[in-house]
Amino acid sequence: MIEITLAVVLGAAFGFALDRVGATNPEYIIRMLNLSNLHLMKTILMGIGVASVLVFGGLLLGIVDPAHLSVKTTYVGVFIGGILLGLGFAVAGYCPGTGLTALATGRRDAMFFIVGGLVGTASYMVTYASVAATALLDPVAGGKTTLSPITDTKYPALVEAMPGKWLGLLVGLAFMIIAWLLPARIGAEKKQPTPAE
Numbered sequence: 321m322i323e324i325t326l327a328v329v330l331g332a333a334f335g336f337a338l339d340r341v342g343a344t345n346p347e348y349i350i351r352m353l354n355l356s357n358l359h360l361m362k363t364i365l366m367g368i369g370v371a372s373v374l375v376f377g378g379l380l381l382g383i384v385d386p387a388h389l390s391v392k393t394t395y396v397g398v399f400i401g402g403i404l405l406g407l408g409f410a411v412a413g414y415c416p417g418t419g420l421t422a423l424a425t426g427r428r429d430a431m432f433f434i435v436g437g438l439v440g441t442a443s444y445m446v447t448y449a450s451v452a453a454t455a456l457l458d459p460v461a462g463g464k465t466t467l468s469p470i471t472d473t474k475y476p477a478l479v480e481a482m483p484g485k486w487l488g489l490l491v492g493l494a495f496m497i498i499a500w501l502l503p504a505r506i507g508a509e510k511k512q513p514t515p516a517e
Contacts (some may be wrong), residue, residue, distance in 0.1 A: 335421040344427070346413020353410050365499035372492025379470070379485045393463040397456040408507040412436075451474050487499040 341363045342348040351357035378384030414433045422430035468484035471479040
């Protein structure tokens with residue numbers, strides 16, 4: 321019961337944060353994707369950077385147990401799914417998390433996005449046997465592989481030159497620096513014409 325309660329509390333806090341930074345507004349997301357307003361990009365990069373520094377810094381300090389890390393299997397279908405998700409993100413202005421949060425804030429257009437996502441999921445479930453018979457679900461680069469080795473885990477690494485804990489920490493810091501240096505806007509945003517008096 322504690323895990324479910326914690327999941328609800330953390331999910332609500334995450335949804336609140338998404339709404340506060342504007343991620344529940346598809347206009348903000350589309351402006352980010354066409355690089356006219358980078359406010360959300362700065363927020364996303366900073367969030368990933370802080371999380372990486374906390375996780376990999378915690379691993380370095382021995383605060384985080386490496387056994388809690390879960391590396392997902394990489395296969396061709398992941399890349400195709402990522403492309404489809406990106407296209408849907410650009411067209412709808414929502415991803416699954418922002419769509420659900422937008423619905424919770426009362427946005428009706430989010431309902432169409434969620435219904436579309438559920439129809440897509442159901443379609444995948446119905447055709448899963450056909451998809452599984454292809455090479456789309458064959459593991460790529462060893463399947464559950466990390467970029468660099470992380471001690472006390474069983475996952476193979478693509479590059480052995482640098483310990484994964486340090487690489488994760490450095491990437492997190494780089495994301496934070498990029499987020500700090502990025503401008504909030506590139507160029508002038510189009511202003512709404514003022515009505516003639």
